[in-house]
Amino acid sequence: MRESQPELDTRDGDVCSEVSSYTALCKEFDPHTAAKLVEFGIEAWFAPGKFLFREHDESGQFYFITLGSVAVEQPCPSRTTRIKTLHEGDFLGWSALLGSGTRRFDARATTEVAAIAFDGALLRKTCEDDPRFGYALMKRLLLIVTERLDMVSARLTCVQEGRTS
Numbered sequence: 001m002r003e004s005q006p007e008l009d010t011r012d013g014d015v016c017s018e019v020s021s022y023t024a025l026c027k028e029f030d031p032h033t034a035a036k037l038v039e040f041g042i043e044a045w046f047a048p049g050k051f052l053f054r055e056h057d058e059s060g061q062f063y064f065i066t067l068g069s070v071a072v073e074q075p076c077p078s079r080t081t082r083i084k085t086l087h088e089g090d091f092l093g094w095s096a097l098l099g100s101g102t103r104r105f106d107a108r109a110t111t112e113v114a115a116i117a118f119d120g121a122l123l124r125k126t127c128e129d130d131p132r133f134g135y136a137l138m139k140r141l142l143l144i145v146t147e148r149l150d151m152v153s154a155r156l157t158c159v160q161e162g163r164t165s
Contacts, residue, residue: 024089025064025116033136036126041116046070046109053093057103061117062096065089068113073106084151085110091144096120097127097137 022041026034044063046052052063055075065088072083072092083105086092092107097120127134 022116024066028064028089028140029136033133036130036133037116037118037137040118040122040126042118044115044117046113046115048109048111050109052107052109052113052115053103054106055103059093059095059098059100059103060120061093062120062123063092063107063115063117065092066114066116068109068111070113070115071106071108071110073108075106080106084148091141093120094141094144097123097141099124 022034022038025037025041028034029037041064046068052070053061065086067088070086070090070092072086074081074083092115093103095101095103096118099120123137127137
């Protein structure tokens with residue numbers, strides 16, 4: 001179920017206080033970037049067990065989780081492997097910002113999930129048109145990717161050393 005974003009006046013510079021679901025998102029960015037994200041965001045809800053996206057789906061939406069937990073999973077013929085569980089304040093589906101084609105994992109709600117969804121193509125276009133916005137968004141995206149690669153690297157090191165975590 002999706003709901004259109006409420007009407008917001010982004011001219012006053014304090015759009016984040018107007019809609020509570022955007023408060024956590026606004027803490028992630030400077031006021032200029034936050035205002036643009038609020039303008040483009042659409043609130044989305046997912047029941048437990050529902051997929052936000054599946055492996056091989058087109059990378060169209062980028063999400064910011066505002067409530068609940070989402071399992072990022074690698075489906076395999078014999079079993080599904082959970083890669084990571086994301087929670088409130090986490091970003092999901094960053095490949096939509098890069099226009100990189102299709103999803104590489106499943107993303108499934110493990111609890112009731114509220115998220116802010118963003119159209120990847122619209123964000124890419126806005127990044128090109130507004131370099132200040134684009135720099136702030138891509139800088140945050142790079143931090144997310146780096147954190148996730150560090151996590152995978154640590155897990156692989158544990159597996160190679162015969163430890164589990």
